Structure formats: structure tokens, C-alpha cells
Amino acid sequence: MxxxxxxxxxxxxxxxxxxxxxxxxxxxxxxxxxxxxxxxxxxxxxxxxxxxxxxxxxxxxxxxxxxxxxxxxxxxxxxxxxxxxxxxxxxxxxxxxxxxxxxxxxxxxxxxxxxxxxxxxxxxxxxxxxxxxxxxxxxxxxxxxxxxxxxxxxxxxxxxxxxxxxxxxxxxxxxxxxxxxxxxxxxxxxxxxxxxxxxxxxxxxxxxxxxxxxxxxxxADLALPSIVELTFEGTAPDPAAFEAALGLRVEPRMDLWEIPTPDPKTLLPRLLEAAEAAAVPFQQVHIRRATLEDVFLHRTGRSLRE
Amino acid sequence: MLWRQFAMEWRLYSRDRVAMFWTMAFPVILLLGFGTIFRDSGGPKLAVVRVATLAPGARDAALDQALVDLQLKVVALSRTEAEARWARGETAAQLEPEGEGYRLRLNSYLMAQAGATAGLVNQAWLVAQARLSGAPEPRRIPIQVESPGRKRSANYASFLLPGLLGLNLVSMGLFSVGMVNVSYREKGKFRRLAVTPLPKWIFLLGQVLHRLTVTVVQAAILLLVGYLVFGIANQGSFLNLALIMALGTGCFMAFGFALSGFAETSEGYAAISNLVFFPLMMLSGVYFTLDSAPAWLQHLVAGMPLAPFLKALRAVFNDGASLAGHGLGLGIVAAWGLAAFLLAVKRFRWA
Missing domain, CATH: 3.40.50.300 (P-loop containing nucleotide triphosphate hydrolases)
Structure with missing residues (x-):
């Protein structure tokens, strides 16, 4: 059977x-x-x-x-x-x-x-x-x-x-x-x-x-199973300059930036320091586990709801 | 399984008040309404508006007397009053003095009434002239109204009843069968059935049997009301009546199945089915005969399925005829039914 x-x-x-x-x-x-x-x-x-x-x-x-x-x-x-x-x-x-x-x-x-x-x-x-x-x-x-x-x-x-x-x-x-x-x-x-x-x-x-x-x-198969989010009031600014300063990929969404990482604990102090230095006007910081949505995004470059 | 399907169709149908009304009550209302309105086979009394002559002479008096003798209703009016009435559209025929004689004006919107009136007015004129000249009074030929089978004098209800029986079959085929198939397909009911082991033919057969029994009940109600209210009874054999009805049911049900294969949506089907339904209803002699239509149209209609069906049905029902004389007409109905059936087999889709 x-x-x-x-x-x-x-x-x-x-x-x-x-x-x-x-x-x-x-x-x-x-x-x-x-x-x-x-x-x-x-x-x-x-x-x-x-x-x-x-x-x-x-x-x-x-x-x-x-x-x-x-x-x-x-x-x-x-x-x-x-x-x-x-x-x-x-x-x-x-x-x-x-x-x-x-x-x-x-x-x-x-x-x-x-x-x-x-x-x-x-x-x-x-x-x-x-x-x-x-x-x-x-x-x-x-x-x-x-x-x-x-x-x-x-x-x-x-x-x-x-x-x-x-x-x-x-x-x-x-x-x-x-x-x-x-x-x-x-x-x-x-x-x-x-x-x-x-x-x-x-x-x-x-x-x-x-x-x-x-x-x-x-x-888990995602190389970067955690995501740090910086949220903004209103539309998120262009992250290109900050991306270069941080040396990591920053993905802009509607009103936030997403920074995928395998190790949020190490990233966080560095991130806050760089944001301070660059005077990034963010409101809040969130750390979340990646979801299936991120898996889909990662594999196709598109969101599930599009 | 088939019985269950059939019983469920009846149960759901009995909950659908609108469908019940249109299939069971509406034909009865039509029969009662029209049958009563046109109860006198002679129809309403014909009227002629008579415009007064300024200085009436013996000739005017003779004409007026002859009009009354011929059972015409004479409405005597002054010219002004008559013109006002004419303008309101209430006058079918108006007789007015002109020069040395008279002129008859007929309302082109009321030609049936006006035409009959014109015939009588001219007859009256001939009678009046004969009376004035002292010649012997012309004698009219006696008239007797009866149906082709000479069973009895025809009244309108007995003409209408077979027409409604036939129309019921057409609307059952086009709407109860065809429309329902399209909406089942559109709404995915067929798909839901297709994932069960129920053989599809059982579902369709259950549906067809339900429509058949609805038709039988519908016909029984109409026949009963016709008998009780108007005293109309089947003059022919019930076997012949059943055979004709069975042929018509098969033919028009096949029409429904065939047409349902040509529409994707209920809206599309409504357009297609009305395109078929209305000409059939208007031209096939359901409510009135087409004997005043051009010959080419009458020939065309005789080749369509409903008219020969009604002709045979009326012959059997009203005149007690045998089927033998209607072989050609019934053959035409059967040919349409066969063609529709073949088309249905070719076009019918579940999804």
C-alpha cells in the first residue's frame, strides 16, 4: 500500500x-x-x-x-x-x-x-x-x-x-x-x-x-531566510546610495526597504549605524522570518498577488 | 437513479413560482382572456361614421335605412365632430357626402374592421339604389360559419386552444430545455456532474422526462379549462391527439437542444431563441390565421414546423380528422425535428 x-x-x-x-x-x-x-x-x-x-x-x-x-x-x-x-x-x-x-x-x-x-x-x-x-x-x-x-x-x-x-x-x-x-x-x-x-x-x-x-x-532553502524591514512614513526613498554604503542588497517596496539576511543578529547593529550615518529617515525596524511569499519572489522576481 | 433525478426536478420546479406561473397558469389566462373577449364569433359590431348631408334628400334617407338594415352601427355626426373623431383615431370608416355622391374614408390603422365595413356600406348603397328605383330588393346569400370539418360552428376559444397547446411545446423546448442547458453549462452545473460517476444521459433523461410530464399536465389543465368554461371537447381520437403532441414535443425539444449549442451565454441564448420563437409565434397561426398575408409568406410559413403542426392538431382536435390527410404537414414537422436532433448531436456541449 x-x-x-x-x-x-x-x-x-x-x-x-x-x-x-x-x-x-x-x-x-x-x-x-x-x-x-x-x-x-x-x-x-x-x-x-x-x-x-x-x-x-x-x-x-x-x-x-x-x-x-x-x-x-x-x-x-x-x-x-x-x-x-x-x-x-x-x-x-x-x-x-x-x-x-x-x-x-x-x-x-x-x-x-x-x-x-x-x-x-x-x-x-x-x-x-x-x-x-x-x-x-x-x-x-x-x-x-x-x-x-x-x-x-x-x-x-x-x-x-x-x-x-x-x-x-x-x-x-x-x-x-x-x-x-x-x-x-x-x-x-x-x-x-x-x-x-x-x-x-x-x-x-x-x-x-x-x-x-x-x-x-x-x-529554509532560501539562502537568506530572515528579512529586516525599515519602514518609512509615506513612500520609501531610493535605496541605491544606502545599498552601496551598506554593501548589501536592499529591495524597495511601497513604504519600506527589505534587506534579506542569513544572520539578522549581526546585521542589525551595522544596519542601524549605517542608517544613522546616512541620515535615512526610517520610522521603525522589523525583523521577520521569510515566508512563502519571499520564496516566490526570490524564484520569480514577482509577487504572488501581481 | 433516474427516478431520483426526475423526482428532484419536479420538486425544484414546484418551488419555482415564476416557472410554474409561465408554464401552468399563463396559457390558461390567455385562453380565458382571449376566449372571453372574442366570444361572439362575429366579433364586435361594425360601425360607420356618417357625416351629415347639409340638405338631406330621399337618397340619403334610403342609404341610412339600408345601412341600419345591414346591421351596421351608424354614428351620425356633423363634419366638424366627425373630423375630430377621425383625428383621434377612433374611426375605422367614415362615409361623407362629396359632390353629387359619397366618399368612404378608411383608417389605414384599422384595416380589418374598415375593410369589412366598406363591403357592407357598398352593399347598403346597392340596396338603397334598388329601393329608390323601385326594382326588386336584391337578396343576400345566407352565411353559415363552420370549421373545415363541419363539426360545429367555430368560436375563437376552440381556435385558440390548439394554438396554445402548440405554443406551449415551442416555449418548453426553447426555454425550459434550451435555456436551462445553456445556463447549466455557463454556471458549471454540468462540470460538477461530470466529476461524479453519474452517467450524463441519466441526468439529461431525467430532465427530459420532467419537461414531458410538465407538458402533459399543462395540456391537461388547458383541455379541462377549455371544456369546463367554453365547452370545447376533443372531436378526434385521443390516440391521434397524443401522437401529434408527441411528435411536436420531440421536434421542439430537439430545437432547444440544437439551439443551446450555438450560444456561449444565457444572454446570447435569449437573443437566438427569441429570434426563432417570435416569428414562429406570430406567423404560425397560434392566435390568428395568416389568410390575409401574401401568398409567398403563407408558403414559407407552411414549410416551418409550427404551422403544419397546428393545422394537423386543429384538424384532429376540432374536426375529428384522421391523420391520413396530414401526412405532408406532419412529415414537415418530423423532418424539422430530425434535422434539429442531428444538429443537437453535433453541437451539444457539456462545457
Whole structure:
């Protein structure tokens, strides 16, 4: 039973105007929460859709739970759970009815009551879908992805557009999926979500995987895992002269300078001295650990949100 | 699985008040409304505005008497009053003295009424002249109104009812089937289904069966109201009626599937479907016959699917005809249905 939950080799998908997936290799082990992190348009959703059998790949191999679409389509559908980026239901269907109906499509199903409890929708079980909040609708979509007691669950941007509290609620559901022994593959463009939920990550950009690893290892792999920030009132000044005086790279952001370093303890006194000497009008100093955002920035030169 | 899908469609439909109104109540309202308004098969009494002659003579008196004898409503007005009424657009036909004789002005906006009035006014004029010359009174040919099958004298409700039955099928196909398919595709409902092991044909069949049963209920309600309120009953065999309705249902449902393959968005589909729906509704003899239209248009319409369908349906329903005489018309309907079906198979998309 050491077979992988998901194995991709050389996956490619081209649309008339854009190469959406440009040769992706991935291995997801059973029982892990695996994240595809990347900005909008990186190819995350297309990669998922190809895996889920919604879109046909131009080339490449897909093995899901040791099965292939060519030979085992129906069995794959019975054993995976899918939450699409936007799940559209009838306005006047209730969560209970939706779970009963979708459950009836599968040979093996979980009880509706149990699912409602899992996503904490018992009180809204008989309310029309259209009356549910965004977070409740999204929790229902997660419950629908679990109706068949799936071994492998795909979640496409499960928390996009939700408020912080609703996001935490969804994170709890994903953690419970993992606790129940399911494999979860999710996409996100939130680095905090990737860090909080994922055992391992693949960072995607322009249809390619540019880095794979645990969140901690991806950050540790940065040569400069700490960042000192000098914040300014208003727009940060041009750091070119200061950069030369300090002898280190200084990256200007909106209202701050970032100075990546492997050793903030040694840097700090030197930095403050140089800033004093150059009369840099900074307001505050922060030291923070690098995040996945910095990993992405370092690898692509661009921010995740751009 | 199929039963479950079908039952869920009905449950959701029963919660959709707007859809219920348009499919179940609206056709009944049309039948009751129009059927009552045009209850007298003769239509409203025709009226002619008579502009008074300054110094009326025996000839004027004879003409006025003949107008009344021919059942025309005569509105006698002075020239000023008559001109004001004409300007308000209320007058269909105005008879006024001119030179030694008369002139009849017809309102181009009310030609149906004005044309009929003109015929009667001229008849009255002939009668008046005969009376003045002492010649024997011309005898009119007796008129009897009846449907092609001579089953009974036709009233408007019995003409309208089969028209509404047919129109229901068209709107079911174009809107309930076609529109819903486009919106499911647009909103990703089909995609959500595609990741489950449910065979897609079960979903579609459940949907089609639901629309079919809605159509049956809808037709039953219309027939019942027609019978109870207007005393309209099916004159033909129910088997023939069912066969024609089944053919029409298949044809127009295929239309919906075919057209849904041509639109990306609901808005786009609304434009395409109305482009098909309105000409079919206006030209196919749902509410009125097209017998005053140019011949080329009548030929064109006879080749479209709704008109021959309604012709056969009316023949069976109103006149108790057999299907034999309508082979060509029903063949045209079947040909359209087959063409639409083939197009649907070629164009239908899930995503």
C-alpha cells in the first residue's frame, strides 16, 4: 500500500492562445495535504481539471490511486471527491437535499447527517441554497466533495472570497479530512493558507512547477531566510546610495526597504549605524522570518498577488 | 437513479413560482382572456361614421335605412365632430357626402374592421339604389360559419386552444430545455456532474422526462379549462391527439437542444431563441390565421414546423380528422425535428 495517491509525468495542456500547463511532474503520497501555490493564471486550476478528467491533456501521464482515466474512469470518479472553484447549485435546493442527491450518484456514500455535522451546517440543513452565506455555501461544497467517502479530495481555491473567520472554518474541515486519513490536493494563492494547511507544496508559475517541498524546507532553502524591514512614513526613498554604503542588497517596496539576511543578529547593529550615518529617515525596524511569499519572489522576481 | 433525478426536478420546479406561473397558469389566462373577449364569433359590431348631408334628400334617407338594415352601427355626426373623431383615431370608416355622391374614408390603422365595413356600406348603397328605383330588393346569400370539418360552428376559444397547446411545446423546448442547458453549462452545473460517476444521459433523461410530464399536465389543465368554461371537447381520437403532441414535443425539444449549442451565454441564448420563437409565434397561426398575408409568406410559413403542426392538431382536435390527410404537414414537422436532433448531436456541449 505504498502506492502514491497521485502521480503526474510530463503533463501538458495548451489552449489556443496560452500554454496553461507546460510539463508538470508531481507525486502526492497517500494521507498528505498537498498544495499547489501560485498566482492567478499560473496553471493550477487547469492542472486540477486535467487530473479530475474535466479537460483532456495534450500529453503526459496521470495516475490516480494507481488508476488511469483511459481504463478506470468510472472507478476514479467513484473514489475521488471534487470541489470546483465555483460550485453552482439550484437556488432552491437545501443542503440536505443536495447531499442526498449527490450521494445517490455513488455506490458508496456517507450519511447526510454526519456530513452536515462535519461542516457545521446542521442548522442550515433545510434552508434554500440561495439563503446561505458565502462561507456556508463553500462548506456545503466541501461536504459534497465528501459524499462518497473519497480517498483523494481535490479542492480548487476553497477559501477565495471568504472573510477570515469563514476561512478558518474551512481550514478546520480540511484538517479533519487529513485526520480521517484522506489525501487532499488543494490550490491556493494565499501563502498563509499553504503554510497553515499543507504538508507539502508545489509552487507553480507560468504552467510549471518551480519548487517542491515542505513549507519549512522551501523557506529554509532560501539562502537568506530572515528579512529586516525599515519602514518609512509615506513612500520609501531610493535605496541605491544606502545599498552601496551598506554593501548589501536592499529591495524597495511601497513604504519600506527589505534587506534579506542569513544572520539578522549581526546585521542589525551595522544596519542601524549605517542608517544613522546616512541620515535615512526610517520610522521603525522589523525583523521577520521569510515566508512563502519571499520564496516566490526570490524564484520569480514577482509577487504572488501581481 | 433516474427516478431520483426526475423526482428532484419536479420538486425544484414546484418551488419555482415564476416557472410554474409561465408554464401552468399563463396559457390558461390567455385562453380565458382571449376566449372571453372574442366570444361572439362575429366579433364586435361594425360601425360607420356618417357625416351629415347639409340638405338631406330621399337618397340619403334610403342609404341610412339600408345601412341600419345591414346591421351596421351608424354614428351620425356633423363634419366638424366627425373630423375630430377621425383625428383621434377612433374611426375605422367614415362615409361623407362629396359632390353629387359619397366618399368612404378608411383608417389605414384599422384595416380589418374598415375593410369589412366598406363591403357592407357598398352593399347598403346597392340596396338603397334598388329601393329608390323601385326594382326588386336584391337578396343576400345566407352565411353559415363552420370549421373545415363541419363539426360545429367555430368560436375563437376552440381556435385558440390548439394554438396554445402548440405554443406551449415551442416555449418548453426553447426555454425550459434550451435555456436551462445553456445556463447549466455557463454556471458549471454540468462540470460538477461530470466529476461524479453519474452517467450524463441519466441526468439529461431525467430532465427530459420532467419537461414531458410538465407538458402533459399543462395540456391537461388547458383541455379541462377549455371544456369546463367554453365547452370545447376533443372531436378526434385521443390516440391521434397524443401522437401529434408527441411528435411536436420531440421536434421542439430537439430545437432547444440544437439551439443551446450555438450560444456561449444565457444572454446570447435569449437573443437566438427569441429570434426563432417570435416569428414562429406570430406567423404560425397560434392566435390568428395568416389568410390575409401574401401568398409567398403563407408558403414559407407552411414549410416551418409550427404551422403544419397546428393545422394537423386543429384538424384532429376540432374536426375529428384522421391523420391520413396530414401526412405532408406532419412529415414537415418530423423532418424539422430530425434535422434539429442531428444538429443537437453535433453541437451539444457539456462545457
Amino acid at each position: 505504498t502506492e502514491s495517491a497521485l502521480r503526474l509525468r510530463g503533463l501538458r495542456k495548451t489552449f489556443p492562445k496560452v500554454v496553461a500547463v507546460a510539463g508538470v511532474d508531481l507525486d502526492v503520497a497517500r494521507g498528505e495535504v498537498f498544495g499547489l501555490l501560485g498566482p492567478n493564471g499560473a496553471g493550477k486550476t487547469t492542472t486540477l481539471e486535467v487530473i479530475e478528467g474535466l479537460t483532456e491533456a495534450d500529453s503526459g501521464e496521470i495516475e490516480i490511486l494507481g488508476l488511469t482515466w483511459a481504463r478506470n474512469g468510472r472507478e476514479i470518479r467513484s473514489r475521488i471527491g471534487v470541489q470546483l472553484q465555483s460550485t453552482s447549485l439550484f437556488n432552491k435546493i437545501t443542503p440536505r437535499e443536495a447531499l442526498d442527491l449527490y450521494g445517490s450518484y455513488y455506490p458508496r456514500r456517507r450519511g447526510t447527517e454526519e456530513l452536515l455535522a462535519l461542516v457545521q451546517l446542521e442548522e442550515k440543513a433545510d434552508a434554500y441554497h440561495i439563503t446561505l452565506s458565502g462561507g456556508q455555501q463553500q462548506r456545503l461544497a466541501l461536504a459534497m466533495a465528501l459524499v462518497n467517502d473519497p480517498e483523494l479530495v481535490f479542492l480548487d481555491e476553497p477559501t477565495t472570497g471568504l472573510d477570515p473567520q469563514a476561512r478558518r472554518g474551512l481550514w478546520d474541515v480540511v484538517r479533519r479530512m487529513k485526520a480521517e486519513g484522506r489525501t487532499v490536493v488543494l490550490t491556493t494563492h494565499y501563502m498563509d493558507e499553504a503554510e497553515a494547511l499543507c504538508d507539502r507544496l508545489a509552487i507553480m508559475d507560468h504552467g510549471k512547477v518551480i519548487a517542491t517541498g515542505t513549507p519549512a524546507s522551501l523557506i
